[in-house]
Amino acid sequence: MSELMIGEIPVSQLVAKYQTPLYVYDEKKLEDTIKAFKQGFQSDHFKTKILYASKAFQTVEMLKLIEKYDLGLDVVSGGETYTALRAEFPVEEIYFHGNNKTPDELRFAIENGLNHFIADNEMEVELLDALSQEYNKKIHVMIRLNVGIEAHTHEYIVTAHIDSKFGMLYESEACQKALNIIQDSEQLLLEGFHAHIGSQIFEMSAWLAEIDKLVSYLQDFDDVLSLNLGGGFGIRYTENDAPLPIEKSVQELVSYTEEALKKQGQTIQQLMIEPGRSIVGEAGTTLYTVGFIKETPHKKYYFVDGGMTDNIRPALYQAEYTCDLATKLQSEKSEKVTVAGKMCESGDVVIQETYLPVAESGDILAVYATGAYGYSMSSNYNRALTPAVVFVKDGVSKIVVRRQSYTDLLRSEVL
Ligand code: LLP
Numbered sequence: 001m002s003e004l005m006i007g008e009i010p011v012s013q014l015v016a017k018y019q020t021p022l023y024v025y026d027e028k029k030l031e032d033t034i035k036a037f038k039q040g041f042q043s044d045h046f047k048t049k050i051l052y053a054s055k056a057f058q059t060v061e062m063l064k065l066i067e068k069y070d071l072g073l074d075v076v077s078g079g080e081t082y083t084a085l086r087a088e089f090p091v092e093e094i095y096f097h098g099n100n101k102t103p104d105e106l107r108f109a110i111e112n113g114l115n116h117f118i119a120d121n122e123m124e125v126e127l128l129d130a131l132s133q134e135y136n137k138k139i140h141v142m143i144r145l146n147v148g149i150e151a152h153t154h155e156y157i158v159t160a161h162i163d164s165k166f167g168m169l170y171e172s173e174a175c176q177k178a179l180n181i182i183q184d185s186e187q188l189l190l191e192g193f194h195a196h197i198g199s200q201i202f203e204m205s206a207w208l209a210e211i212d213k214l215v216s217y218l219q220d221f222d223d224v225l226s227l228n229l230g231g232g233f234g235i236r237y238t239e240n241d242a243p244l245p246i247e248k249s250v251q252e253l254v255s256y257t258e259e260a261l262k263k264q265g266q267t268i269q270q271l272m273i274e275p276g277r278s279i280v281g282e283a284g285t286t287l288y289t290v291g292f293i294k295e296t297p298h299k300k301y302y303f304v305d306g307g308m309t310d311n312i313r314p315a316l317y318q319a320e321y322t323c324d325l326a327t328k329l330q331s332e333k334s335e336k337v338t339v340a341g342k343m344c345e346s347g348d349v350v351i352q353e354t355y356l357p358v359a360e361s362g363d364i365l366a367v368y369a370t371g372a373y374g375y376s377m378s379s380n381y382n383r384a385l386t387p388a389v390v391f392v393k394d395g396v397s398k399i400v401v402r403r404q405s406y407t408d409l410l411r412s413e414v415l
Helices: 011-018 027-040 060-068 078-086 103-111 122-134 173-184 204-220 246-264 313-317
Strands: 022-026 047-053 072-075 094-096 116-119 139-144 149-151 156-158 188-194 226-228 270-273 284-295 300-304 323-325 335-340 349-356 364-368 388-393 396-401
Touching: 011 022, 011 284, 011 364, 011 388, 011 396, 022 027, 027 060, 027 246, 027 388, 060 078, 060 396, 072 078, 078 094, 078 103, 103 122, 116 122, 122 139, 122 173, 122 188, 139 173, 149 204, 156 204, 173 188, 188 204, 204 226, 204 246, 246 270, 313 349, 323 349, 349 364
Parallel strands: 022 388, 047 072, 047 270, 072 094, 094 116, 116 139, 139 188, 188 226, 226 270, 300 335
Antiparallel strands: 022 284, 149 156, 284 300, 284 364, 323 364, 335 349, 388 396
16 A cells, blocks of 8 residues: 555545645544553552543543543633533533632632542632532642652653742642642542653553652542643654554553552542643644655755644754655655745744655645644744544544634634
């Protein structure tokens, strides 16, 4: 087969139907990943819940899929909450995150029935207390802790980042005050503790250290609380990435937590994790059309019809991706090229250096593993139009987000 297929559809058919740039999600891959998480993340000792960190990719269709598999949801803003409500996501399964939720966002969430909040700081707990009284509603609060562990892809650092903008140190006065407010409150209920130690992690050891920390804090409580370990499971962007097998690694998180609790003679209500990238990342492919091809003294450029506006990650994090000329899979990769976008910014490069076949203008270029933080971090810089999103499965494609039009660009302008 010399042409790339996604969801049993040749990509040239998708391009003919939806144009480029195009975000394509392989629905079966999404489902298989969710199933692997669910399969592994189970315990005989406590409840388990997987919250999808929807900042990675949030659309109504995606949330419907998340609900279909009975996952919960992590939202971080009024906008993500609104989208979840429009998707009719069960409100009791939504956990509201964020270090600076505004009073309006909190009111909007409470008025719409959300009742799980992950509080970042003491002031937030105070405000939640006031709002819970005003609305006369019970609110479950998880405290976001900074456990002093910073996980990187292959290593982790202890006592790192104690000045992070996220969470509180358990030992801090602020945290103890926050806990007291909850204890004295008639409407706030302490649900437990949350921590998130990093992203694109390939090592179990960082999580195990996190579990040790979180479990140790439980000693101070008679109530049976819940723990949330955050997200951060790494994915394969390039062949240099060796992600942990999902089912096995989440199983290990459960069994390690069971052991740690047993040693301490304690139990928990529920263990939670919040994967984002790992659920959607590898299921997404971006299709571009090659436009002009240009040679400079030391480089050869293949220009594509999108770039940093649909995928900011290379420019922002020097993130690396792999790609193919999607209808020339069998051709020799004889050309050393830079794949660059069309935006007015030198840093607008999709892939710094890769080998591809000889391209012609009009060829389709597929960039793999773009499903996380691509669409969700897209922008209209240069008044680029946000691409369409399609889901494909079993030879059928479904439009999930239509491509923006020029009139969309002026929608909010007062003319
Ligand atoms: N939970 C919390 C509290 C988080 O802050 C995050 C991500 C997640 C869960 C999900 O993490 P994941 O499983 O997706 O790694 N824009 C960056 C990633 C920022 C992640 C922020 N927090 C990127 O494109 O790499």
